[in-house]
Amino acid sequence: MNRREFLVSSGAAGILASNAIASGPAGAEPAPPPPARMKLGDQTHPTNDVHLKYLARYSVRNICGYPQIEGDRLYATVDELKRMTDMAGRYGISIDCTAPPFLESSYIDREKHPAIMLAQSPERDRDIEQLQTFIRNCAQAGIPAIKYNMSILGVLRTGRVSGRGDALYHQWKLSEAHPETPLTKAGAVDADAFWERITWFLDRVIPVANEYKIRMACHPQDPGVPPEGYQGVNRVLGTVDGLKKFLTIRESPYHGLNFCQGTISEDLEDPGTQIFDVIRYFGMRQKIFNVHFRNIRGHRNDFIEVYPDEGDVDFVKAIRVYKEVGYSGMLMPDHVPLAANGADPDDLQSFAYCYGYIRGLIQSVYEPA
Numbered sequence: 001m002n003r004r005e006f007l008v009s010s011g012a013a014g015i016l017a018s019n020a021i022a023s024g025p026a027g028a029e030p031a032p033p034p035p036a037r038m039k040l041g042d043q044t045h046p047t048n049d050v051h052l053k054y055l056a057r058y059s060v061r062n063i064c065g066y067p068q069i070e071g072d073r074l075y076a077t078v079d080e081l082k083r084m085t086d087m088a089g090r091y092g093i094s095i096d097c098t099a100p101p102f103l104e105s106s107y108i109d110r111e112k113h114p115a116i117m118l119a120q121s122p123e124r125d126r127d128i129e130q131l132q133t134f135i136r137n138c139a140q141a142g143i144p145a146i147k148y149n150m151s152i153l154g155v156l157r158t159g160r161v162s163g164r165g166d167a168l169y170h171q172w173k174l175s176e177a178h179p180e181t182p183l184t185k186a187g188a189v190d191a192d193a194f195w196e197r198i199t200w201f202l203d204r205v206i207p208v209a210n211e212y213k214i215r216m217a218c219h220p221q222d223p224g225v226p227p228e229g230y231q232g233v234n235r236v237l238g239t240v241d242g243l244k245k246f247l248t249i250r251e252s253p254y255h256g257l258n259f260c261q262g263t264i265s266e267d268l269e270d271p272g273t274q275i276f277d278v279i280r281y282f283g284m285r286q287k288i289f290n291v292h293f294r295n296i297r298g299h300r301n302d303f304i305e306v307y308p309d310e311g312d313v314d315f316v317k318a319i320r321v322y323k324e325v326g327y328s329g330m331l332m333p334d335h336v337p338l339a340a341n342g343a344d345p346d347d348l349q350s351f352a353y354c355y356g357y358i359r360g361l362i363q364s365v366y367e368p369a
Contacts, residue, residue, distance in 0.1 A: 040359045041330025056091040058355040065095040075134035081141035097145040107154035108184050132208045139212035147217040147258040152186050155222045166340035174301040179231045188232040206250040217258035217289035223266040256287040262294035272312040276321050283325030292334040305335045319361045
């Protein structure tokens with residue numbers, strides 16, 4: 001064999017050897033890539049340099065961002081969205097989700113843009129057109145998801161109670177609730193009326209989300225109320241069965257949940273045992289688009305919001321269930337306890353504690369047994 005023949009044959013042997021190493025035993029399929037990992041996420045305001053530095057300090061690399069919108073538009077332009085993503089990128093942070101400046105978890109009597117939830121035309125038609133524009137712009141800017149609420153009553157709470165140290169915890173105790181007025185300006189909204197408004201919305205939004213491949217993540221109503229309603233409103237998205245029905249309307253891979261584990265725990269009689277099968281139900285159907293990873297102590301109609309390590313739901317078990325169903329999105333702290341006497345007005349200390357706790361859980365769940 002001459003030198004040229006030796007080099008050629010040696011090179012071929014080397015390629016064959018490297019291919020054998022990459023593919024394993026003869027005839028075996030290549031090993032599948034490792035599953036995508038869950039991400040420590042965040043959805044706190046505002047998305048500016050000061051807050052992005054704070055998030056980067058605690059290794060938060062994936063967030064729901066809020067663009068600076070000029071004027072009275074209900075959507076951000078492509079340029080406004082790109083300015084936000086570029087600014088976050090300077091700190092190594094990805095904008096995985098955003099939100100419009102309406103359809104928030106707000107009380108309808110104080111909402112500036114209530115037309116969709118009040119079924120007021122032609123105002124709601126104009127609001128929908130702006131949301132459709134927002135979806136298109138997110139697609140151009142490379143932002144894959146939008147979170148929103150379908151709320152009339154906002155977030156219901158009855159006060160605060162003392163927690164560990166000097167922390168204060170928000171409480172909801174239906175037996176002690178006293179609504180501001182017998183009815184809101186929405187008047188009486190029974191289940192049929194609420195489902196009509198939801199269906200009207202989804203019929204106009206989800207086809208656009210399908211076209212532009214933007215995930216629309218709806219937050220459950222916080223908390224659920226009795227079937228007869230509260231302030232005249234039946235909260236149809238305040239039960240697990242209601243959420244299941246919601247997802248059958250305009251079925252689509254881009255129609256899912258901003259899965260607030262805390263809110264759904266609030267809707268259960270025994271969240272410490274029931275929540276895991278709820279995660280499995282929605283997770284196995286790939287309807288969990290992001291997670292508000294927070295804990296409560298109590299149950300439906302009577303609970304307090306606590307730190308993640310002291311509630312009725314075992315967060316170690318919960319994160320294992322998210323891994324089991326293949327969830328790979330953000331786990332975001334939410335509704336954190338407050339510091340007494342306004343010592344931490346933006347709750348940044350409590351959020352920082354939760355970031356570290358969630359990051360540790362994520363790291364541990366992917367370690368070999």
